[in-house]
Amino acid sequence: MLSYPSVATTLQEMLILARESEREMALGLGLNLNDFRALSVLTQSGPMTSGDLARELGSTAATTTAITNRLELNGYLTRNRGAADRRHVMLTATNEAFHEIRNLTHPLATAIYEQLRALPVEHGTIVSNFLDATQDLMRHHLQTLSNGNTP
DSSP states (O other): OHHHHHHHHHHHHHHHHHHHHHHHHHHHHHHHHHHHHHHHHHHHHOOOOOOHHHHHOOOOOHHHHHHHHHHHHHTEEEEEEEETTTTOOOEOOOOOHHHHHHHHHHHHHHHHHOOOOEEEEEEEEHHHHHHHHHHHHHHHHHHHHHTOOOO
């Protein structure tokens, strides 16, 4: 029989493992956690301005500049001036950054994919639907918190 508290506990443990994995990946790249999070945003979202990155990270302009300076120094980021407006600077993750992050995440992604492939199709659909709904709930909760509201 399905125990809903055990499912909730498993989800909480997965969130903890995700945070711990993020920390270890940062260490593996020689980065602190804030720098790794910035690099993750750039590799997932693509090129953006420093202001956009600051908003994504919830950091100040000065903090974001320090982060991007360190990422550029480590070879994980490039700054490119806009063609139309030279004052516009786009931050872009380097190919090395994509490669390094892929090397760190690919083994787990492959193992999860294989685990899902081993499930009967209808079970995979149920898992997918549950994860989609959970993700929507998490987005809504994040939005509530971001708006300064209490859940």
